[in-house]
Amino acid sequence: MPGTSPPSPLEPNRVVPLSTFLNLTFTGLVVGAIYGLFALGYTLVYGVLRLINFAHSEVFMWGSFAAVWMMTLLNARAGSGGPAAVLYLLLALLAAMAVSGAVALLVERVAYRRLREKKSPPLVALISAIGASFMLSEIMGLRDRIAGWLNLDGVLGDYVRPARENTQFVNPLPNATLLDVGGFQVRSTQLIVLVAALAMMIALEQFVRRSRLGRGVRAVSQDAEAAALMGVDQKRVVQLTFLLGGLMAGAAALLYLMHIGVTRYNVGFILGIKAFTAAVLGGIGNIRGALLGGLVLGLAENYGSQLFGSAWKDVVSFLLLVVVLLFRPTGLLGESLGKARA
Amino acid sequence: MSTSTTSTTSPKPERRTLGERWADLPKPVKIVVWLAVALFFYALPLLNPPLLSTPESDFGSVMFTVASYALVALGLNIVLGYAGLLDLGYVGFYAIGAYTVGVFGSLHGSLPFWLLIVLAVCISTASGLLLGAPTLRVRGDYLAIVTLGFGEIIRLVALNSEWLNQSRGIQDIPRPPDITIGGEPVFEVPRLLWDGLTATVDLGNTSAFLEFGLLDGVPYYWLALSVIILVLLGDVLLQDSRVGRAWEATREDEEAAELNGVPTFRYKLLAFAMGAFIGGLSGALFAARQGAINPETFTVQLSMLFLAAVVVGGQGNRWGALVGAAVVAYLPERFREFADFRVVVFGLLLLLLANFRPQGLLPPRRARRAQRAGKRLAELEGTEEGARA
Numbered sequence: 001m002p003g004t005s006p007p008s009p010l011e012p013n014r015v016v017p018l019s020t021f022l023n024l025t026f027t028g029l030v031v032g033a034i035y036g037l038f039a040l041g042y043t044l045v046y047g048v049l050r051l052i053n054f055a056h057s058e059v060f061m062w063g064s065f066a067a068v069w070m071m072t073l074l075n076a077r078a079g080s081g082g083p084a085a086v087l088y089l090l091l092a093l094l095a096a097m098a099v100s101g102a103v104a105l106l107v108e109r110v111a112y113r114r115l116r117e118k119k120s121p122p123l124v125a126l127i128s129a130i131g132a133s134f135m136l137s138e139i140m141g142l143r144d145r146i147a148g149w150l151n152l153d154g155v156l157g158d159y160v161r162p163a164r165e166n167t168q169f170v171n172p173l174p175n176a177t178l179l180d181v182g183g184f185q186v187r188s189t190q191l192i193v194l195v196a197a198l199a200m201m202i203a204l205e206q207f208v209r210r211s212r213l214g215r216g217v218r219a220v221s222q223d224a225e226a227a228a229l230m231g232v233d234q235k236r237v238v239q240l241t242f243l244l245g246g247l248m249a250g251a252a253a254l255l256y257l258m259h260i261g262v263t264r265y266n267v268g269f270i271l272g273i274k275a276f277t278a279a280v281l282g283g284i285g286n287i288r289g290a291l292l293g294g295l296v297l298g299l300a301e302n303y304g305s306q307l308f309g310s311a312w313k314d315v316v317s318f319l320l321l322v323v324v325l326l327f328r329p330t331g332l333l334g335e336s337l338g339k340a341r342a
Numbered sequence: 343m344s345t346s347t348t349s350t351t352s353p354k355p356e357r358r359t360l361g362e363r364w365a366d367l368p369k370p371v372k373i374v375v376w377l378a379v380a381l382f383f384y385a386l387p388l389l390n391p392p393l394l395s396t397p398e399s400d401f402g403s404v405m406f407t408v409a410s411y412a413l414v415a416l417g418l419n420i421v422l423g424y425a426g427l428l429d430l431g432y433v434g435f436y437a438i439g440a441y442t443v444g445v446f447g448s449l450h451g452s453l454p455f456w457l458l459i460v461l462a463v464c465i466s467t468a469s470g471l472l473l474g475a476p477t478l479r480v481r482g483d484y485l486a487i488v489t490l491g492f493g494e495i496i497r498l499v500a501l502n503s504e505w506l507n508q509s510r511g512i513q514d515i516p517r518p519p520d521i522t523i524g525g526e527p528v529f530e531v532p533r534l535l536w537d538g539l540t541a542t543v544d545l546g547n548t549s550a551f552l553e554f555g556l557l558d559g560v561p562y563y564w565l566a567l568s569v570i571i572l573v574l575l576g577d578v579l580l581q582d583s584r585v586g587r588a589w590e591a592t593r594e595d596e597e598a599a600e601l602n603g604v605p606t607f608r609y610k611l612l613a614f615a616m617g618a619f620i621g622g623l624s625g626a627l628f629a630a631r632q633g634a635i636n637p638e639t640f641t642v643q644l645s646m647l648f649l650a651a652v653v654v655g656g657q658g659n660r661w662g663a664l665v666g667a668a669v670v671a672y673l674p675e676r677f678r679e680f681a682d683f684r685v686v687v688f689g690l691l692l693l694l695l696a697n698f699r700p701q702g703l704l705p706p707r708r709a710r711r712a713q714r715a716g717k718r719l720a721e722l723e724g725t726e727e728g729a730r731a
Contacts, residue, residue, distance in 0.1 A: 114697050128696035134689030311502040318491040326476050
């Protein structure tokens with residue numbers, strides 16, 4: 001019976017009103033910007049080391065938990081608003097970026113440095129990173145048990161439980177509707193996420209393009225040997241690359257939480273593959289490509305879930321990854337970090 | 343005494359490794375030893391030896407799990423160890439094998455069991471060819487991500503497709519048909535019952551040959567072990583053949599192999615298809631033993647555990663793959679209280695192995711030989727340089 005029930009987002013609906021289309025486009029861009037920010041970690045590391053940082057997904061996941069814990073620590077209430085809310089969010093952003101950056105440096109130290117010095121084949125480095133990724137994700141998933149061992153369960157109760165279920169993020173900012181034109185809605189959170197993600201990316205791009213350290217990164221990615229001869233400390237550059245990727249993943253984690261609202265110990269896996277897809281789609285190693293790839297992926301995913309039902313959303317993005325790798329493995333903008341200079 | 347002294351006074355008294363001594367044994371002796379080893383493994387779940395046996399779950403079922411991991415590891419070893427292709431979505435083929443048996447044996451049909459196995463193997467091999475044909479042209483690390491995506495797509499399709507019963511999965515999957523003589527099993531084998539270190543034969547608790555019940559895991563284990571032996575025979579023949587050498591050449595240096603006239607793409611595709619074949623077979627056996635499957639069985643974690651089995655054991659060595667599979671499947675069952683931590687432990691193991699022993703616990707013989715040759719070459723070069731200086 002038509003008209004009796006509102007169109008469920010779970011069911012495919014082929015006749016789409018314009019407002020739905022606009023909503024899909026807008027939320028697609030919001031999610032896509034988060035993917036792009038997350039994808040920077042893959043792109044930067046690939047640009048410098050020519051390796052896929054498989055553990056980057058867990059860097060993101062740890063950042064998301066840092067943000068959640070910061071809110072628990074601050075005892076934030078959902079939608080309380082006011083200047084305190086802005087302060088809380090900034091503190092959560094700092095916590096997420098700090099933890100993600102630290103985890104990224106840890107991954108570099110533990111999973112990559114030795115192999116890089118030995119010049120191991122890429123598959124060995126990938127296996128090493130898979131091992132690191134497993135450990136990071138499972139340690140988070142077993143954090144209640146670990147706290148129990150350390151007899152800290154009573155102290156850390158709110159932080160460690162439930163370890164294997166979704167953990168809710170408390171967003172102190174109210175989610176107001178800023179614009180509502182015939183069903184097309186823009187919510188404040190969405191707008192903040194989109195703007196913040198774009199701002200972070202522009203900041204990073206400028207850093208890599210203009211700063212002395214950024215020049216080192218570009219030099220190593222263009223020609224590692226020549227850079228070493230010119231006095232660029234390769235070890236520092238690699239660390240910096242991981243750190244930058246980690247910081248961006250931490251920011252992406254907070255924005256993701258503001259948009260989606262929950263995280264869990266294995267959230268990184270699927271999101272990581274999507275961010276990697278975004279990186280490859282735009283051209284891995286290319287900073288602007290990561291943004292473009294993220295936006296395209298976000299849109300494709302949203303349109304795809306409208307066409308086939310939202311259960312097929314992940315399938316759409318995986319298929320997109322496969323198709324891109326097959327037909328245009330260098331991505332939309334081509335892969336090169338070295339040529340990031342405009 | 344005297345014979346041993348004559349043998350040690352042979353022209354070159356060189357210390358020989360166990361492997362070399364084994365290689366020098368006459369063929370009939372080798373065959374007898376192999377038969378004894380095979381017999382031991384067939385009898386293992388009935389011997390039920392203390393310490394080795396699992397106190398909290400049925401040892402026969404655990405042995406079946408170990409055997410099915412071993413079969414998967416053999417298949418993945420062909421893809422990863424021989425041809426050097428990192429396949430992170432191997433669980434996809436396993437799932438295809440299991441779902442084929444489920445769909446055509448229970449959900450949408452009731453084909454006879456052995457036909458189901460053949461069908462499962464055909465479909466998974468075909469899917470391997472379909473996936474491999476376009477993807478094997480991409481770079482090695484990209485291939486890893488594409489296969490990861492493939493494994494996940496298979497799971498998501500099973501989870502979302504109405505036709506595949508979504509998250510409910512498939513129940514009442516047919517078991518292998520019993521082979522009996524006039525309603526009685528062909529023969530029954532009693533087990534040992536241990537009390538401390540003294541064993542008694544428990545005649546009341548027997549395992550029937552070729553009778554596939556719900557409770558007793560031993561007949562399934564025997565079936566899987568027989569399949570493993572067949573696969574091993576094929577594996578030995580294949581690795582020593584032209585195909586095996588082509589894989590090795592492709593793995594070591596694809597461009598050099600191509601220049602020497604090895605059609606590398608075709609051989610990579612063959613390895614992929616062989617891997618899919620064995621993965622599908624193993625998934626089909628798994629489904630037949632479990633009787634019920636659902637998409638949550640076939641997660642990427644399982645894929646990673648398969649990978650861990652091959653990498654831990656030593657890529658490219660079939661015995662290494664078997665040992666690795668036994669480690670990955672058996673240890674969590676034996677030490678149930680630590681089962682939750684197995685992913686952490688395997689993550690750590692992968693990390694440590696990649697960093698300190700990338701060739702695995704049991705490196706393949708060629709790798710050892712190559713190491714020795716490399717060392718000798720370095721020595722030669724060293725002396726040459728010394729002579730020049």
